Amino acid sequence: MITTITLNAAIDQVYEVDSLAVGGTNRVSTIIQEAGGKGINVAKVLKRSGADVTVGGFAGGINGERIRQLLLKKSIPSELIQVEGESRVCLTVLDSKKSKVTELLESGPQITKQEWQSMLNWIEDQSQSVKWFALSGSLPKGLPTTAYAELIDIINANGAKAILDSSGDALQNGIKAKPYAIKPNEFEIATILGKATVNETDLLDVGKRFVDDGVEHVCFSLGEKGAIFVNQEGYFKADAPKVEVINTVGSGDAFVGGLLYGLANGEEPLIAYKRALACGSVNAMYSKIGFIDSQQVEELMAQITIIKL
Ligand SMILES: Nc1ncnc2c1ncn2[C@@H]1O[C@H](COP(=O)(O)OP(=O)(O)OP(=O)(O)O)[C@@H](O)[C@H]1O
């Protein structure tokens, strides 16, 4: 059993337009509406991989109700804590002609101290029986930047394992609590290091530092360039498989879903890493966010070579 946490759940709306005219009138040719936010996307990928997964986090208002309905439609059990505020809508606009993706992300509800306490109590309860957690996405207003660190402390104390995928101070503070794995992208790691960009040496150095500090798997996702992995055995690198890209939004979440599926099912780390890459790349082949086809994942896994650096 795996639980994914989305503190800032969303209705993910994808609009496909022929050619996006900023400042003009745009007719939408295709609409996709799904439950989203990073942890929910991880759950969708896990569900499609055949895992037993539950969704946790916060949801409120009419949008919160819709998120619950959309999860129900996918037969994904949710235990989202009801909050006073309104959950957000995140809009992705796909420009078919230019193959460009534009994202408009609302900031989400304000979480009260009481609501946060309910989450801490719920995690304490869950991590008595669930052994694997994904903690993903931005923090809604009202939560301290130590929010993920607090959750990881509870999960670790109960002998469970957490994979953290966030950004900024929430990620930096979360890492200090020693999650089992992390998945920053280049931009997220550059922000932590206070640099505009990062090169391979930066990634290897900071990855080694995180592993020495107690993170078991440091997974840097590098978009179409693939990924770099650092663990106690050393440094590993793999190119992403070449695919026909439609929408890369959610590829990071699919990567986390693949990684979590592999590790939770006892796969060797290098196999789980291949699964993570393949899930990320399959997600990029579809308009839907957080979508994979298991057979395509297996096919892409067979094409991936991981080299030890
Ligand atoms: N253009 C692409 N072609 C092939 N594979 C891709 C492409 N973009 C992403 N991927 C796959 O998805 C994985 C994760 O992508 P990426 O590093 O962009 O995640 P991310 O920045 O966290 O994404 P998001 O925040 O939108 O979910 C990559 O490691 C790769 O395997």
Ligand SMILES: O=P(O)(O)OC[C@@]1(O)O[C@H](CO)[C@@H](O)[C@@H]1O
């Ligand atoms: O604001 P966050 O939580 O960082 O990101 C939210 C989001 O862009 O991430 C997912 C794609 O990774 C989408 O489902 C969602 O809209």
